[in-house]
Amino acid sequence: MLGAVNPCGFALLPAYLSLLVAGKSDTRGAVGRALTAAAGLTVGYVLVFGAFGLALAPLAGWLRPRLPWLTVALGVLLLVAGCWLLAGRRLPAPGWSARAPRLTRSWPSMALFGAAYALASLGCAIAPFLAIVVTSLQAGSTGQGLALFGAYALGMGLVVTVAALGVALLRDGLVARLRVAGALVPRLSGLVLVLAGGYVAWYGWYELRLAAGNRDALHDPVIQAAAQVQRALADALDRIGPAVLLAALATLLLAALLTKRAHRPTCGGGGGLDIGKRSSESV
Known part of the structure; x- marks a missing residue:
């Protein structure tokens, strides 16, 4: 769970949520x-962490000093995407086919974003992963190592799922009640992307300055302010624990189910005319 809000990559969590809600939306x-x-x-x-821990650990000495450059590049890309949304444009839908369902198109793009999230987080979060999961696997405890790897994946997934569900339902509820929100949400998402991307790029530059021996970087006011926010998030997750997050996930799923039933069209009367109208329009 704490891997989702590690010091290196925690700003990518709001960036991920911004990408999730920036596109067109419908309640269903x-x-x-x-x-x-x-x-x-x-x-x-988790695939990036697993590959790094099991296959690329011998190359860690070569990879580690180059990871900050990747962090800078990722931050700049998010910054550009945020400016694009702030300009009133929409991000292109990724995928291999324009006819692919929207959910199918989001899967590869989010998997790639998760890999980028992991690469930006390696510098801060790989040490406990190596110490607990990989050490157990290398000691011959395959079953225990796989169980620990699964627990790591579930903890990370639980945090991002609760955040995603909460933001998605809030977004759709806001759009349903405020007509102007449909135009504002992408721009607000763009603003969050600009802030998150700018910070991620700045953090990569901070790591590069530290690697070059610049001791003044230790007193960077941007990093110090963000570190306080990150510690507050990590402490909150530590106090909440997985049981409360699971309860929150169940509550959000129940709320989504009740909302879907409340908006389900009824047969007969105006509903039947509306269905016929939609059918003729689709033809």
């Missing part, structure tokens, strides 16, 4: 989009 698809995006991000994240 909110839960599906959130769950698919959370699953894709989690898979991408």
